[in-house]
Amino acid sequence: MWMRDAHEKLDAGNFCLFLIISWALWYYRNLLLMENESSKPHQILDFAMAYLQTYNEVSVVPHHRHPTPHPTSWLSPARGIIKINYDGATFDPTHETGISVVARDNSGNCVAWVSQRLARPASAFIVEALAAREAISLALRHYFGRRLHYTFTCPAFERRR
Missing domain, CATH: 3.30.420.10 (Ribonuclease H-like superfamily/Ribonuclease H)
Known part of the structure; x- marks a missing residue:
């Protein structure tokens, strides 16, 4: 429920940041519980920001490129079959x-x-x-x-x- 609320209230960029920070908090929490490794809050935020920056850099697709069609070998089943x-x-x-x-x-x-x-x-x-x-x-x-x-x-x- 709270995740849906965040999705509705935040723009796309801030929602991505919210998700990454949430994941980073969970990750560092597990490090503390499982391996007794503690981190400072600013380290967690720095990690999340760097992660988001890297994600944004590699996930940007230039607008001038058109997807290359790839032949598919998947054959659909008969109607009513999964x-x-x-x-x-x-x-x-x-x-x-x-x-x-x-x-x-x-x-x-x-x-x-x-x-x-x-x-x-x-x-x-x-x-x-x-x-x-x-x-x-x-x-x-x-x-x-x-x-x-x-x-x-x-x-x-x-x-x-």
Whole structure:
């Protein structure tokens, strides 16, 4: 509720600053609780301002550029069917993994999604298995239809049959 109020009362720039300061306060609070590292209020504000400045510098898109169309390989499902795609990824510098699941209808509208960041499991195969498990869990939670039909298109799973 308070977040919506802030969004309604602040302009876009100040709302972004508000979000970043809120996140920075949470981050530094966790550092204090988990690692006993304390910070001065001005350090937190300086960090938030630098973060916002960096974000603004890299997120500005020149107006004269037009988006380049990219061919898509996604094929829509039949009418009344929900298609669920999933993937897992590893981030080498941080030694973390992420999984994402998206469910779309025949028009391409997103009807459900999941995105999670995890501690790095043992292998890329396990990351894909976790993503597949989350895709099945999403389908069961939302119970898309009376029957569940699935096709694995992950090369890692195909090799292990």
